[in-house]
Amino acid sequence: MDSNKKTAPPKQNGKKRLVPTQLVSPPTGPQGPYKLPKNQHFSDHRRFGFSNIMLVLVIVFLFAPLIVVIFYSFNESKGMRWTGVSLKWYVQLFMESEALWKAFTNSFIIAISSSIVATVLGSLASIGIKWYKFKSRTYIQIASFLPMVLPEVIIGISMLIFFTAVKIPLGMFTIFVAHTTFNIPFVFLLVSARLDEFDFSIIEAARDLGATERQTLFKVVIPSIMPAIVSSMLMSVTMSLEDFVITFFVSGPGSTTLPLYVYSMIRYGVSPVINSLSLVLILGIMILALSLKRFLKTIAASS
Amino acid sequence: MIISDKDKRTRRLGLVYSTPMGLWLSLFFMVPLLIIIIYSFLTKGLYGGVELPVTMTAYKQMFNPNFLRVLLRTLWVASLSTLLTIVLALPCGYAMARSKHQTFWLGMVIIPFWTNSLIRVYAWISILSSEGFVNEALKTLGIIKESLSLIYNQGAVITVLIYMYIPFAILPLFTTIDKFDFALLEAARDLGATKPQAIFKVLLPNIRSGIITSVIFTFIPIFGAYTVPLLVGGKDSYLIGNIIVDQVTKTRNWPLASAFSLIITLLSTLGVLWMMTSTARERARLKQQPVKDRDDLQINGTAIIESSLKNSTGGR
Numbered sequence: 001m002d003s004n005k006k007t008a009p010p011k012q013n014g015k016k017r018l019v020p021t022q023l024v025s026p027p028t029g030p031q032g033p034y035k036l037p038k039n040q041h042f043s044d045h046r047r048f049g050f051s052n053i054m055l056v057l058v059i060v061f062l063f064a065p066l067i068v069v070i071f072y073s074f075n076e077s078k079g080m081r082w083t084g085v086s087l088k089w090y091v092q093l094f095m096e097s098e099a100l101w102k103a104f105t106n107s108f109i110i111a112i113s114s115s116i117v118a119t120v121l122g123s124l125a126s127i128g129i130k131w132y133k134f135k136s137r138t139y140i141q142i143a144s145f146l147p148m149v150l151p152e153v154i155i156g157i158s159m160l161i162f163f164t165a166v167k168i169p170l171g172m173f174t175i176f177v178a179h180t181t182f183n184i185p186f187v188f189l190l191v192s193a194r195l196d197e198f199d200f201s202i203i204e205a206a207r208d209l210g211a212t213e214r215q216t217l218f219k220v221v222i223p224s225i226m227p228a229i230v231s232s233m234l235m236s237v238t239m240s241l242e243d244f245v246i247t248f249f250v251s252g253p254g255s256t257t258l259p260l261y262v263y264s265m266i267r268y269g270v271s272p273v274i275n276s277l278s279l280v281l282i283l284g285i286m287i288l289a290l291s292l293k294r295f296l297k298t299i300a301a302s303s
Numbered sequence: 304m305i306i307s308d309k310d311k312r313t314r315r316l317g318l319v320y321s322t323p324m325g326l327w328l329s330l331f332f333m334v335p336l337l338i339i340i341i342y343s344f345l346t347k348g349l350y351g352g353v354e355l356p357v358t359m360t361a362y363k364q365m366f367n368p369n370f371l372r373v374l375l376r377t378l379w380v381a382s383l384s385t386l387l388t389i390v391l392a393l394p395c396g397y398a399m400a401r402s403k404h405q406t407f408w409l410g411m412v413i414i415p416f417w418t419n420s421l422i423r424v425y426a427w428i429s430i431l432s433s434e435g436f437v438n439e440a441l442k443t444l445g446i447i448k449e450s451l452s453l454i455y456n457q458g459a460v461i462t463v464l465i466y467m468y469i470p471f472a473i474l475p476l477f478t479t480i481d482k483f484d485f486a487l488l489e490a491a492r493d494l495g496a497t498k499p500q501a502i503f504k505v506l507l508p509n510i511r512s513g514i515i516t517s518v519i520f521t522f523i524p525i526f527g528a529y530t531v532p533l534l535v536g537g538k539d540s541y542l543i544g545n546i547i548v549d550q551v552t553k554t555r556n557w558p559l560a561s562a563f564s565l566i567i568t569l570l571s572t573l574g575v576l577w578m579m580t581s582t583a584r585e586r587a588r589l590k591q592q593p594v595k596d597r598d599d600l601q602i603n604g605t606a607i608i609e610s611s612l613k614n615s616t617g618g619r
Binding site: 049050051052054055058059061062063065066068069072079080081120121122124125127128129131132136137139140143144145146147149150151152153154155157158159160161162164165177178180181184188213238241242244245249258259262263266267274275277278281282285286288289290293296297299300301 | 316317318319320321323324325327328329331332333334335336338339342352391392394395397398399401402405406408409410411412413414415416417418419420421422423424425426427428429430434435436438439443466469470473474475477478481519520523524526527528529530534544547548551557560561564567568571572574575
């Protein structure tokens, strides 16, 4: 397993363990200067090595169910037995699914509003925390971190109990509040990560050149972290559109969101319309991921 | 004088910037958690809600053997699926970090990750159900005549849980491994370590914080999972999340639901503290007290590579 077939190590590098000092001092032994075989630099990693095969297998595992669903969205009949190509589920999705699109509109309204509020609050706070030192800093940091790690069920239930206790009727507003709350931490983290790379001497320069606090904020800081702000907002929109568990608890009559609607479709009789909806949603996500190409690494670091 | 004035100003401004978020999270996150703590010590109301006498009833009810069984099952399912997830995710994170096409692979992990979770669960239902993809395909091929029961059991729950949460593990592992200096592996191999030795003694200890992060980000959500066991599990694969929700929506025993929630919150917080201290310790270790072996290894590794670069004309 561990025999390095491709590189065939030199004999002096075989089973005998080399003492480090031998290597550090220029080894000019009888065999001449120590040489690594040509393609051994950084080449422990082979193209068809174990880890690459695992990666491809896991990606296949991640995509296979989605591909099955998309494939069957073009099936003529209802079940999983292939009977012929048809676009009728798409016709049904776009023409005859009023309730679904109503739910989609609800989802969209909440996603846009909650992500705007979350982005503004989260970005401002991360600027405040990175830029200044003050007493309640630690508290705010903990409060912004916890919602990300608690199971969604707990957040949902605690919010349901809270809204009931203070007698706020459940509906669009409570969903908006809940989504803003779970979006804030991600914005905060993403913008903070960007601020970590920020060169604060630019701020000092702006100040020295006579910029006021406000000018510095709006003309220097915000423009330079704009990419992070935009990507965190798009991420918030995605997470808001996607959330089921928390929404499930804080929604009321008339405030069905798309995930809630899909849930009821799954629970009370599966309809192939979900298949066609899947393709539409996956295409949307793909476009989003492509437009966020530059930030995928930052997003990976903060999720 | 001037400096202290300036300090005061900036201090106030920092607070101004952070207060809106601080207030929002306090009101809509911290206060609800406090309410849960209080509710867990109250008595169940007749029509849902809570009533006054302060009791420990909720905590006593938790020791009901039924709940304990579910708790044990949840621990078992969460541990097993987290373990499998990490074992699968580690090589993926490694391969992605070493790949030249990092963005492509990240996209491949993130696209299914961002796809609506219910759609993903639904996809599994349509694959595993008795008239689902697998059964129909096997029947068409003539391998089976009767449908296999692939869904509504614990195996299905674990498979789908791994499916749902593996991106949570891959992403932090990728981030940590990406920062790892692969020359160290090279150096270890050159110093005579076998490949497994290099991985277990050099790579894994150096990415410890990433492993802990991904364990926590998979274990905690799986521990509180609700949708997956509800939709692909049978009665015998209900997890603690389902119990809590039933207490809220069906039995209307809010004190008990609060007590369960509180325990899970405490466990999650402990896990996160563990993660944070181990990350901080690792950072401190790398900054202040470079461990001798590691340092030696790095020096030697660099020396070997430098000398080899000098000596060989054509690199990769």
